[in-house]
Amino acid sequence: xxxxAVIELSRVQFALTALYHFLFVPLTLGLSFxxxxxxxxxxxTDRPIWRVxxxxxxxxxxxxxxxxxxxxxxxxxxxxxxxxxxxxxVGDIFGAPLAIEGLxxxxxxxxxxxxxxxxxxxxxxRQHLFTTFMVALGSNLSALWILIANGWMxxxxxSHFNPDTMRMEVTDFGAVIFNPVAQAKFVHTVSAGYVCAxxxxxxxxxxxxxxxxxxxxxxxxxxVAAAFGLASALSVVVLxxxxxxxxxxxxRMKLASLExxxxxxPAPAGIALFGIPSMEGRKTLYEVKVPYVLGLISTxxxxxxxxxxxxxxxxxxxxxxxxxxxxxxxxxxxxxxxDMTARAVFEEHKLDLGYAMLLKRFMPDPRxxxxxxxxxxxxxxxxxxxxxxxxxxxxxxxxFFFIAFFAAAFWMATIRRFGCANGFCRLFMRAAxxxxxxxxxxxxxxxxxxxxxxxxxxxxxxxPTFLGASSLTVPQIWTTIxxxxxxxxxxxxxxxxxxxxxxxxxxxxxxxxxxxxGAAHGQSAHPPYAAVPAE
Amino acid sequence: MVPPIDYETLRVxxxxxxxxxxxxxxxxxxFDLGVAALLPFVAKSDEERRMVINAVxxxxxxNQVWFILGGGAIFAAWPFVYAVSFSGFYLAMFLVxxxxxxxxxxxxxxxxxxxxxxxxxxxxxxxxxxxxPALVFGVAVGNVLTGVPFRLDSDLRAxxxxxxxxxxxxxxxxxxxxxxxxxxxxxxxWLALKVEHGTVHDRAQRFGQVAALVAIAxxxxxxxxxxxxxxGFRVEGVPDPAGPSNPHLMTMVxxxxxxxxxxxxxxxxxxxxxxxxxxxxxxxxxxRARREVLAFGGSSAAAAGIIGTVGLSMFPFILxSSIDPASSLTVWNASSSHMTLFIMLLVTCVFLPIVLAYTAWAYKVMFGRVTLHEVxxxxxxx
Numbered sequence: 011x012x013x014x015a016v017i018e019l020s021r022v023q024f025a026l027t028a029l030y031h032f033l034f035v036p037l038t039l040g041l042s043f044x045x046x047x048x049x050x051x052x053x054x055t056d057r058p059i060w061r062v063x064x065x066x067x068x069x070x071x072x073x074x075x076x077x078x079x080x081x082x083x084x085x086x087x088x089x090x091x092x093x094x095x096x097x098x099x100v101g102d103i104f105g106a107p108l109a110i111e112g113l114x115x116x117x118x119x120x121x122x123x124x125x126x127x128x129x130x131x132x133x134x135x136r137q138h139l140f141t142t143f144m145v146a147l148g149s150n151l152s153a154l155w156i157l158i159a160n161g162w163m164x165x166x167x168x169s170h171f172n173p174d175t176m177r178m179e180v181t182d183f184g185a186v187i188f189n190p191v192a193q194a195k196f197v198h199t200v201s202a203g204y205v206c207a208x209x210x211x212x213x214x215x216x217x218x219x220x221x222x223x224x225x226x227x228x229x230x231x232x233x234v235a236a237a238f239g240l241a242s243a244l245s246v247v248v249l250x251x252x253x254x255x256x257x258x259x260x261x262r263m264k265l266a267s268l269e270x271x272x273x274x275x276p277a278p279a280g281i282a283l284f285g286i287p288s289m290e291g292r293k294t295l296y297e298v299k300v301p302y303v304l305g306l307i308s309t310x311x312x313x314x315x316x317x318x319x320x321x322x323x324x325x326x327x328x329x330x331x332x333x334x335x336x337x338x339x340x341x342x343x344x345x346x347x348x349d350m351t352a353r354a355v356f357e358e359h360k361l362d363l364g365y366a367m368l369l370k371r372f373m374p375d376p377r378x379x380x381x382x383x384x385x386x387x388x389x390x391x392x393x394x395x396x397x398x399x400x401x402x403x404x405x406x407x408x409x410f411f412f413i414a415f416f417a418a419a420f421w422m423a424t425i426r427r428f429g430c431a432n433g434f435c436r437l438f439m440r441a442a443x444x445x446x447x448x449x450x451x452x453x454x455x456x457x458x459x460x461x462x463x464x465x466x467x468x469x470x471x472x473x474p475t476f477l478g479a480s481s482l483t484v485p486q487i488w489t490t491i492x493x494x495x496x497x498x499x500x501x502x503x504x505x506x507x508x509x510x511x512x513x514x515x516x517x518x519x520x521x522x523x524x525x526x527x528g529a530a531h532g533q534s535a536h537p538p539y540a541a542v543p544a545e
Numbered sequence: 546m547v548p549p550i551d552y553e554t555l556r557v558x559x560x561x562x563x564x565x566x567x568x569x570x571x572x573x574x575x576f577d578l579g580v581a582a583l584l585p586f587v588a589k590s591d592e593e594r595r596m597v598i599n600a601v602x603x604x605x606x607x608n609q610v611w612f613i614l615g616g617g618a619i620f621a622a623w624p625f626v627y628a629v630s631f632s633g634f635y636l637a638m639f640l641v642x643x644x645x646x647x648x649x650x651x652x653x654x655x656x657x658x659x660x661x662x663x664x665x666x667x668x669x670x671x672x673x674x675x676x677x678p679a680l681v682f683g684v685a686v687g688n689v690l691t692g693v694p695f696r697l698d699s700d701l702r703a704x705x706x707x708x709x710x711x712x713x714x715x716x717x718x719x720x721x722x723x724x725x726x727x728x729x730x731x732x733x734x735w736l737a738l739k740v741e742h743g744t745v746h747d748r749a750q751r752f753g754q755v756a757a758l759v760a761i762a763x764x765x766x767x768x769x770x771x772x773x774x775x776x777g778f779r780v781e782g783v784p785d786p787a788g789p790s791n792p793h794l795m796t797m798v799x800x801x802x803x804x805x806x807x808x809x810x811x812x813x814x815x816x817x818x819x820x821x822x823x824x825x826x827x828x829x830x831x832x833r834a835r836r837e838v839l840a841f842g843g844s845s846a847a848a849a850g851i852i853g854t855v856g857l858s859m860f861p862f863i864l865x866s867s868i869d870p871a872s873s874l875t876v877w878n879a880s881s882s883h884m885t886l887f888i889m890l891l892v893t894c895v896f897l898p899i900v901l902a903y904t905a906w907a908y909k910v911m912f913g914r915v916t917l918h919e920v921x922x923x924x925x926x927x
Contacts, residue, residue: 083609083642101628109621490636
């Protein structure tokens with residue numbers, strides 16, 4: 011039987027390491043492209059201040075980038091260490107995007123990032139801009155490939171179960187790559203990264219402007235961030251995750267659960283603004299609904315129905331029943347590969363094989379399931395509705411907030427030129443400093459939403475999460491959870507301190523700091539750019 | 546669509562590519578590991594240490610991708626091996642990952658603050674980040690050669706029955722030390738090539754010469770142990786090299802002495818151990834004659850030869866099981882599907898040359914020895 015403690019701990023560890031990794035990645039995704047913009051302006055205008063701007067943000071980029079890379083190492087191996095059966099079961103498909111990510115993206119960003127930092131004196135201006143662009147391209151390509159992998163977990167196309175090898179195998183690689191869920195996720199995720207970096211740059215620049223420090227650098231950075239942020243914030247929401255939600259039963263279940271739609275409603279369905287969903291009562295208390303909106307958003311029509319949870323559970327029951335037949339056929343094929351009757355039965359029911367495995371939570375052999383067991387297993391296909399409902403509202407709410415926020419910033423930087431009457435600008439900038447953590451909250455909420463929403467599946471409809479873990483012991487997993495927490499915690503403290511110190515230090519190139527302790531100060535080869543006048 | 550290359554050939558190609566990856570990792574990131582392990586010994590003052598760190602500063606990041614790609618490529622081409630080995634070596638993997646996480650952070654953060662205490666701590670982290678992975682990789686390879694305690698059930702779910710301490714036995718420790726010596730030699734050869742002539746350069750060459758001798762001695766001792774302990778496994782009957790990837794469809798048994806016997810059956814394979822011995826000798830001679838390029842060539846050949854020896858001796862085995870040889874993973878029963886191997890080969894053929902091209906460009910841009918003067922004046926240096 012399944013040891014649920016091992017499963018839950020493995021999930022906790024994966025969540026911890028992935029969420030932590032994803033504190034650094036969004037800033038890398040966005041800041042790398044902002045560096046490209048800043049450096050392009052430098053190359054085009056040839057004005058030294060843009061070199062200062064670029065080099066300053068590159069310094070902060072470096073402090074952040076290294077932890078993204080370092081914690082990414084864990085992710086590349088964690089499927090093997092903690093999700094061994096998952097790795098065997100879907101490695102034929104899932105491994106490919108990870109390998110391509112390494113070959114196409116990691117090499118690109120890692121090789122060029124060295125030249126980006128070390129090549130200022132060795133490369134021409136254009137060559138250096140090219141390396142910066144390659145870093146941005148590499149990090150964003152890596153997001154593409156990992157989201158193709160994740161998109162396949164959400165919507166496993168282009169593959170089938172092979173009873174001879176007892177695993178999923180690829181049938182159509184093109185379908186895996188051009189998976190619509192993956193495409194939507196990619197745009198949504200990188201845009202969120204751009205928003206995150208824009209909020210960061212805007213906040214730090216506001217801090218400088220408020221303090222009257224490095225104002226020339228700060229105003230330029232502010233303007234870049236406002237424009238880039240506005241475009242990205244629109245992209246996150248408009249090209250959001252919504253497009254994939256009507257594709258499959260599991261995606262429909264995700265939509266129904268984040269909307270807490272317990273029953274199918276007549277089209278077009280309404281959207282709940284508020285409510286307290288209850289898993290036990292299978293209903294939402296104190297619901298406040300806006301009619302028609304959900305139906306319009308998710309089906310793009312007035313007549314399309316959005317399936318409710320109860321309808322989807324009934325469907326899951328039939329699929330479990332069909333899956334048991336596939337499971338029985340696979341067991342027969344294990345004994346005799348030449349059993350043609352079993353092969354025919356398998357072919358007929360193979361799409362539901364994963365549903366039979368849901369029963370393994372309650373019994374070693376799904377073939378002994380009673381109708382009550384099947385109903386119980388069918389209800390396990392419902393993710394945690396209250397968590398989904400509120401995380402979605404938090405994430406989407408922040409998404410809309412960022413649009414308004416960047417619209418204001420853009421107006422301030424371009425139309426008002428930082429001069430507003432009645433102190434609105436200063437107020438806004440003070441707020442801009444304080445909201446720096448918000449994009450991270452929205453992003454982490456988005457990750458949890460995507461992954462909780464897929465439960466109980468590791469691969470939607472194919473492999474339940476509780477079957478995917480390695481055959482480890484509880485003490486082993488605790489050891490690594492504690493180890494990673496201690497290591498990551500220490501590194502987080504160091505990172506934040508270095509980041510704050512670098513911000514406090516500002517864009518001045520205080521070169522003496524690079525020397526050993528006690529070296530003479532004030533012998534900088536580069537003149538400090540503090541004297542660059544504001545226009 | 547049926548791929549135009551047959552399954553058996555693709556499996557052999559991917560076995561070779563796995564070797565290319567491992568050797569690529571050893572040749573590039575290997576010297577970064579060796580340099581980090583040498584850091585406290587070849588460089589005493591802060592400026593010397595910064596010279597050593599900046600000798601790999603601009604390129605370690607790209608080199609490290611060989612390791613990450615190794616993980617990804619094994620996942621894609623040998624999902625079974627990825628699943629069984631990393632979950633089996635669970636705590637050892639954690640040690641390696643933790644050490645490899647410390648390393649990039651050490652490179653980047655060490656020079657962010659001037660306090661000697663801060664820098665000393667990161668020097669320690671870098672040393673651990675170099676030594677521990679080098680040691681554990683070797684120990685892991687030693688265990689692969691002797692067999693790993695796992696079994697597969699009828700669903701092909703892997704169960705591992707060993708412990709972390711069980712990984713350390715005389716043969717695997719020897720393999721671990723050989724791996725350290727090999728990478729320290731390679732790191733020393735790189736340093737001699739990359740830092741200006743002077744104290745650090747000379748110290749690196751001295752340590753390199755010791756490492757070369759140790760590597761030769763341990764490699765020989767490993768051969769002797771191999772002969773006396775008689776490790777080995779073999780496939781019974783005639784396997785179907787194009788059959789489905791399912792270990793239950795073929796029979797593997799323990800066959801003492803089979804690893805060494807492979808060299809008797811295919812004498813051309815002896816080139817690998819030959820390279821494993823001549824490589825360190827050439828490196829040694831190169832260092833004594835102060836011919837740094839020759840020494841680096843020698844240390845590269847040593848790494849290629851030693852890794853090649855392991856791979857060839859085991860063919861077609863990749864991960865034999867010590868407690869249930871029938872669960873052993875081989876080239877014929879542990880790969881991805883025919884289609885995936887073909888697609889991944891196409892991707893590799895397109896992208897690997899591009900990667901090699903821009904990596905070469907990066908090394909060209911960063912060409913030249915790191916000087917003390919540069920360490921003192923370049924604001925972009927670590």
